[in-house]
Amino acid sequence: MIVAEPKPIREILEMVRDYKKILVVGCKGCVTVCNVGGAKEVGILASILRIAAKKDNREIEVGEHTLERQCDPEYVDELKDIIDEYDAVISIACGVGPQFLSERYPETRIFPGVNTKFMGGAIEHGIWAERCAGCGTCLIHYFGGLCPIARCSKSLMNGPCGGSSGGKCEISKDVDCVWDMIVKKLMKENRLDDLLKFRPPKDWTTARDGGPRRLVREELVK
Amino acid sequence: MSDYKSGSNLEKVLKSGSFAFTGECGPPQGANIDVLKKKAQHLKGCVDAVNVTDNQTAVVRMSSWAASLFLIQEGLEPNYQMVCRDRNRLAMQSDILGAYAHGIRNMLCLSGDHQKFGNHPASKNVFDIDSMQLINMVKNMRDEGKFQNDQEIDVPPRIFIGAASNPFADPTEFRVYRLAKKINAGADFIQTQSIYNMDRFRNFMKQVVDMGLHEKCYILAGVTPMKSVGMARYMASQVPGMDVPESLIKRLKGAGKGKVAEEGIKFAIEQIEEFKEMEGVAGVHLMAIEWEHRVPEIAERAGMLPRPKTD
Numbered sequence: 344m345i346v347a348e349p350k351p352i353r354e355i356l357e358m359v360r361d362y363k364k365i366l367v368v369g370c371k372g373c374v375t376v377c378n379v380g381g382a383k384e385v386g387i388l389a390s391i392l393r394i395a396a397k398k399d400n401r402e403i404e405v406g407e408h409t410l411e412r413q414c415d416p417e418y419v420d421e422l423k424d425i426i427d428e429y430d431a432v433i434s435i436a437c438g439v440g441p442q443f444l445s446e447r448y449p450e451t452r453i454f455p456g457v458n459t460k461f462m463g464g465a466i467e468h469g470i471w472a473e474r475c476a477g478c479g480t481c482l483i484h485y486f487g488g489l490c491p492i493a494r495c496s497k498s499l500m501n502g503p504c505g506g507s508s509g510g511k512c513e514i515s516k517d518v519d520c521v522w523d524m525i526v527k528k529l530m531k532e533n534r535l536d537d538l539l540k541f542r543p544p545k546d547w548t549t550a551r552d553g554g555p556r557r558l559v560r561e562e563l564v565k
Numbered sequence: 566m567s568d569y570k571s572g573s574n575l576e577k578v579l580k581s582g583s584f585a586f587t588g589e590c591g592p593p594q595g596a597n598i599d600v601l602k603k604k605a606q607h608l609k610g611c612v613d614a615v616n617v618t619d620n621q622t623a624v625v626r627m628s629s630w631a632a633s634l635f636l637i638q639e640g641l642e643p644n645y646q647m648v649c650r651d652r653n654r655l656a657m658q659s660d661i662l663g664a665y666a667h668g669i670r671n672m673l674c675l676s677g678d679h680q681k682f683g684n685h686p687a688s689k690n691v692f693d694i695d696s697m698q699l700i701n702m703v704k705n706m707r708d709e710g711k712f713q714n715d716q717e718i719d720v721p722p723r724i725f726i727g728a729a730s731n732p733f734a735d736p737t738e739f740r741v742y743r744l745a746k747k748i749n750a751g752a753d754f755i756q757t758q759s760i761y762n763m764d765r766f767r768n769f770m771k772q773v774v775d776m777g778l779h780e781k782c783y784i785l786a787g788v789t790p791m792k793s794v795g796m797a798r799y800m801a802s803q804v805p806g807m808d809v810p811e812s813l814i815k816r817l818k819g820a821g822k823g824k825v826a827e828e829g830i831k832f833a834i835e836q837i838e839e840f841k842e843m844e845g846v847a848g849v850h851l852m853a854i855e856w857e858h859r860v861p862e863i864a865e866r867a868g869m870l871p872r873p874k875t876d
Binding site for chain 2: 504510523542544
């Protein structure tokens with residue numbers, strides 16, 4: 344899933360300080376799963392906005408709405424009858440959501456309420472870790488099913504570097520060295536030959552380096 | 566046509582069978598070339614080539630190719646270091662061409678410390694290619710006369726290709742294989758991480774010799790003299806992939822006030838003496854960090870002088 348975290352509340356308050364009618368929009372997709380942008384969090388943020396306004400003796404009106412998905416025009420359309428009542432919208436979906444809202448409702452000011460972090464999953468309750476860099480050409484089968492592009496701090500294709508220590512990355516003891524994991528796994532499977540294979544420079548054209556990406560699947564295009 | 570790959574002094578010394586001795590010089594954190602020239606003068610005549618570090622520990626310094634050119638002007642042979650952190654394959658190849666055209670003949674190809682350690686931790690890193698791919702790219706530029714995209718190079722750069730090896734990093738059991746991989750990728754010589762745990766290094770070299778790697782590549786053992794107990798403790802606890810045995814820290818402490826640096830130098834000299842005799846070791850790489858002025862003394866006492874003369 345796409346993992347996000349709430350923006351500091353002070354930053355959000357600062358963003359919408361001049362607006363009196365604010366709509367908080369959640370998303371039932373990834374951000375609901377990672378407890379940052381679902382209906383529950385919409386309610387919490389709306390309450391915080393109301394309390395903060397009251398404290399400053401400001402009159403505001405805060406609406407709440409959670410869409411099935413903000414990354415889908417069909418669901419984004421759902422706001423068309425209510426959005427004009429508001430002069431600002433805070434989207435607490437991943438970075439895709441507020442952009443789809445901005446594109447669909449160009450007259451409305453849209454603000455992001457979360458910081459989108461990475462593609463990953465929960466490794467335990469309350470802890471998420473990155474797994475995919477979206478490079479566009481998956482090669483994890485060469486590396487024991489582990490991705491060095493996303494999980495090695497230097498994206499080494501021929502690691503591990505000299506900074507690998509006790510299974511940890513040189514940048515932090517909180518970061519596992521994925522190359523330590525790759526090497527140990529492949530050696531255990533007697534796949535030293537695979538480890539010794541030279542992996543050539545990656546073609547980054549399928550990654551963000553090739554420019555903003557777009558995917559067309561003809562069989563699905565109407 | 567000579568049968569040298571690059572014709573560098575370092576290559577000639579190693580090929581002649583002499584025990585090589587390389588030094589290191591960090592470029593200034595500014596455009597102060599007087600400091601650089603002063604460092605260079607200490608090293609002149611004491612070493613066969615001088616590594617010029619590339620924004621080491623991710624701290625901005627004068628570019629390694631520019632500092633390398635100053636060393637050439639001062640009559641020293643640079644070993645131009647390049648890391649993968651700051652440049653993509655376009656910048657790397659163009660820098661290599663420029664460096665070669667200006668007379669640089671040795672290169673050390675490295676991944677580079679993560680920028681988190683340095684003085685611009687907010688920067689974006691590159692890592693378009695890794696050190697293994699850099700080694701291979703330089704080899705193909707030299708031997709095939711081709712850029713990374715297979716396009717022909719009009720006058721290919723003839724570079725003596727160096728790489729690093731850290732026998733003390735984890736996973737330990739893979740380290741000798743990674744060295745083998747670098748040699749296969751095209752490394753002509755290897756400079757190791759600073760060695761303090763001699764037992765572990767002896768074991769590592771035994772593996773190297775058993776695999777015959779020393780016959781395919783020149784291996785220079787890394788030595789960094791300890792200046793103080795504090796430095797030893799810092800290296801032991803703070804530098805990833807560094808193995809400083811407690812016994813060495815004890816020995817330095819035991820030297821007593823004012824005598825620790827001398828004890829550090831003594832240990833370094835003992836190491837060099839052992840490396841001279843160790844099978845598979847072709848030389849020593851002395852990284853006397855901000856201690857260039859002590860290099861002549863260390864070289865002298867370790868019996869490394871005079872350095873062989875090559876044409």
